[in-house]
Amino acid sequence: MQERTIEDRLRQEYFELLPDIRRVESHLRALIQFQTLPILRQLGTHEQLIIKSRVKDCESAINALRRRTKEGKRREFASFDRNRPEDYSLLDLKDLAAVRVLAFPLTRLGEIDEALRPLFPDWTPDPIPDGMGGALAQKYYGFCPDLENKVQGEYQVVSMLTGLFWEVEHAAIYKPNPDLKGAERNSGLEELTQEVYRALANFDTGFARTISQRKT
Amino acid sequence: MKENILRDADYVYHFDRELYFNRGARKVFSAEFIADHREDEITRSIEEPGTGNGWMFYANSPIPASIQQELESVLG
Numbered sequence: 001m002q003e004r005t006i007e008d009r010l011r012q013e014y015f016e017l018l019p020d021i022r023r024v025e026s027h028l029r030a031l032i033q034f035q036t037l038p039i040l041r042q043l044g045t046h047e048q049l050i051i052k053s054r055v056k057d058c059e060s061a062i063n064a065l066r067r068r069t070k071e072g073k074r075r076e077f078a079s080f081d082r083n084r085p086e087d088y089s090l091l092d093l094k095d096l097a098a099v100r101v102l103a104f105p106l107t108r109l110g111e112i113d114e115a116l117r118p119l120f121p122d123w124t125p126d127p128i129p130d131g132m133g134g135a136l137a138q139k140y141y142g143f144c145p146d147l148e149n150k151v152q153g154e155y156q157v158v159s160m161l162t163g164l165f166w167e168v169e170h171a172a173i174y175k176p177n178p179d180l181k182g183a184e185r186n187s188g189l190e191e192l193t194q195e196v197y198r199a200l201a202n203f204d205t206g207f208a209r210t211i212s213q214r215k216t
Numbered sequence: 217m218k219e220n221i222l223r224d225a226d227y228v229y230h231f232d233r234e235l236y237f238n239r240g241a242r243k244v245f246s247a248e249f250i251a252d253h254r255e256d257e258i259t260r261s262i263e264e265p266g267t268g269n270g271w272m273f274y275a276n277s278p279i280p281a282s283i284q285q286e287l288e289s290v291l292g
Contacts, residue, residue, distance in 0.1 A: 067234070074234070074247070074248055076234075076246040076247075076248050076249075076275050076276060076277060076279070077233050077234065077235055077246055077275070077279065077283055077287060078232065078233050078234045079233065079283045079286060079287065080283075081280040081282050081283055082282040082283075082286065083280065083281075083282045084280070
């Protein structure tokens with residue numbers, strides 16, 4: 001009989017874990033929604049706060065594991081070592097269940113981040129770098145409090161403009177065309193993406209400044 | 217720029233395996249190797265004579281035999 005591939009074994013693991021992943025996603029989302037309610041109630045008419053969550057799909061999870069080590073480093077040649085199937089488990093991924101908190105304008109981000117931190121004191125901070133020495137988004141991962149589960153969760157607090165750009169970028173580059181995976185690394189797209197980040201941040205801060213000047 | 221050095225030497229990026237390769241020269245560079253080495257080091261590696269048979273792999277850490285075999289089969 002033909003031996004099962006690492007990918008086949010990981011697919012089985014994924015569907016065994018799926019109920020747990022879903023549980024973490026809904027638990028994490030509910031906790032974050034509840035904790036941000038006081039901020040939501042105070043939002044001005046020009047402000048927005050949206051909470052989104054997702055369960056990573058099976059093939060994305062396997063590809064993510066193929067590309068990154070448990071420590072989050074890139075795996076050279078994005079390949080599994082076929083002689084060491086025991087080295088790979090989807091439980092090494094930190095974002096099987098994930099929540100993203102989107103806020104506009106970005107002046108609310110610090111407040112949201114501070115409101116959520118006490119809920120997850122043991123979670124590991126893993127900010128997303130902006131390529132210019134700062135952070136595009138605050139990101140944390142760990143095990144859900146009050147929930148016995150072997151699956152880790154992740155949440156991000158990010159400017160709504162950046163978060164929505166990510167959705168378009170991800171859908172355009174990663175999902176429909178596997179050949180474009182990694183395209184941002186060598187086709188000039190990386191530079192263009194940096195320009196988009198700068199423009200969105202400028203709009204965000206400029207808008208917030210205008211609103212604040214009108215209030216005074 | 218590193219990208220230009222590779223492009224000028226006819227290296228192509230393999231999106232799925234995150235590597236640069238040149239079938240004529242039979243050389244492969246991992247994206248991590250390129251990121252972690254200086255331009256002059258990359259140029260030197262490109263100019264280094266090939267083995268004549270088989271692929272030459274440039275990586276930051278030793279490549280397991282099974283991965284090397286798989287990549288050779290993917291690259292043809």
